[in-house]
Amino acid sequence: MVTLKKIYTSIGLFFLIILLGIIGFTSWYTVDESEQAVLLTFGKIDEGIIDPGLHFKMPWPIQDVKKLSKETFSLQFGYREENGEVVEEFPEDTKMITGDENIVLADLVVQWKITDPGKFLYNAKDPENILYNATSASLRGVIGSSKIDDVLTSGKAEVEANVRDLLTKLMEDYDIGISILAVKLQDVELPNEEVRKAFTQVTDAREMMNTKINEANKYSNKRRQEAEGEKDAIISKAEGDRAARIEKAKGDVAVFNALYNEYKKHPEITRKRLVLETLDQVLPNADVYIMSDDGGTIKYLPIRPLEGNQVVPTPKQQDSERSGKNE
Template sequence: MISLRRIYIVVAAVLLIIILALAAFTTWYTVDESEQAVILTFGDAKEGTSEPGLHFKLPWPIQQVEKLSKETFSLQFGYQQEKGEVKEFPKETKMITGDENIVLADLVVQWKITEPTKYLYNSADPKEILYDTTSASLRSIIGSSKIDDALTSGKAEIEADVRDLLSTLIKKYDIGISILAVKLQDVELPNDEVRKAFTNVTDARETMNTKINEAKKYENKRLNEAEGEKKAIILNAEGDKAERIEKARGDVAVFDKIYEGYQTNPDITKERLVLETLEQVLPNTEVYIMNDDGNTMKYFPIRPLEPKAEEETKKGSESNG
């Protein structure tokens, strides 16, 4: 018959083996490069590590390890894509714009766990909080935007505003995650008739913008031409001004010379001025110098003598040559 002492010894040995096994298998743990760990000491999370490799801790149940991924997660709002199939949720994506139009908007939020302890214990379901906060942020920004901006060129600004608002709310809720990016997938009108009407309006607006651009282009062309003509007129006027100034200066110089001659020989200068004036006023008139002594009028023919003087001058130059 087995004694009670032997039973105690066997039980103690079994317990010792169990304790040693627990110590052997629960005093160490490994962290992958894509993981981060939180150490719980009697259920109290105070320690964490994100360093990859082998780590040691106190055996269970004194300390436990919770591992979370460091990778980037994607939250799909308004639709769900699995195995190449897309399932839409139009009730969630239907919202009203600031100018009281209805649009369907869905997006993707990229986020990651940055504070694993808060992610695990500051909320019961942080993913649900993130989803609801995304819905509230998107509806708030769409509700203050115009439909034209939401459907056309304002998407980038809407994405930035949603990201800022979502990041602010998530930081306020303090659930240990960070928002990396927000990307609108589709923003569209609720039915085909509304889409067609909006397309017609958009086409008309584009035509209007095209006409305005063409008019501005023509306006700029005409302004450039007018500017060129103005500059040409100014340059011509400045050239004519300079020419007249130089001519006036020449006339002044001639007058000064005549005046100097007049001061020296007033009578001769007067006679020369009279003759030059007659030549200008009557260019084809024969001019004679006449002397009347009271009895016989004598004159000295200048014109017939001019050709003879020119011939004699020419002959003299040829003989000298």
């Protein structure tokens, strides 16, 4: 016969087994390498990020564990992508006005991760939605203070950097445990085909202008280098001429000093020698003779170099020839 005592005992044993099971299954937990966890004691954060491995705690409901991923997440602003393909676009989110009052469509990707699980879980109801709205505000603020040329061409890197800095500041102010790793603009384009075509033409013209400027600078540098080379060559030649003239002047001085010393020793001989040398320099092709008078008959001695085998007669032979002719 089943008594009331046995019923109470059975119920007590049942609850005891359940309690022991809860204690056994909730007194330990594991944290994977790709996870981070936060330990709660009566709903209050007791510990922050816990190292990977096996850990023990007080059984539920005294202590509880919340686990979050350590991976890097991607926020796709202005579109939704699945398996590498865009499956949905949000043009109303991406339509913005630049600082020079032009309309552009801009979307981007934000790389972020959870750095404080406690703040991510309990400082905001929907931190990812806050991140999305903060991204929109940051991008619109930067685009709104930029010119359309910078946004569409060479200023994209600066836009990305400014959006990253502004979004990082907002996340620090909101204090929701999120860190921004990178911001990358995906597409920045004009709203319709006609505007895109006109802007493309302007961009092509600007690129052609830059090309011509680069070519002109290249030609200018080439001509400048050639001019520098010619200048150096002229200077070098002038330096060589200067050195040669200095050496020649030194040689002339040495010759003059030598002549002067000889002149002091033998002035008459040196004077005649100088006269003859000067005549030879001034009249190189002239016939030079040494003349003398002797009793009415002029005798001369040609000193021009002999030409061929012609024999020049001596003064006596010349007198004999004259006497024969007179007879």
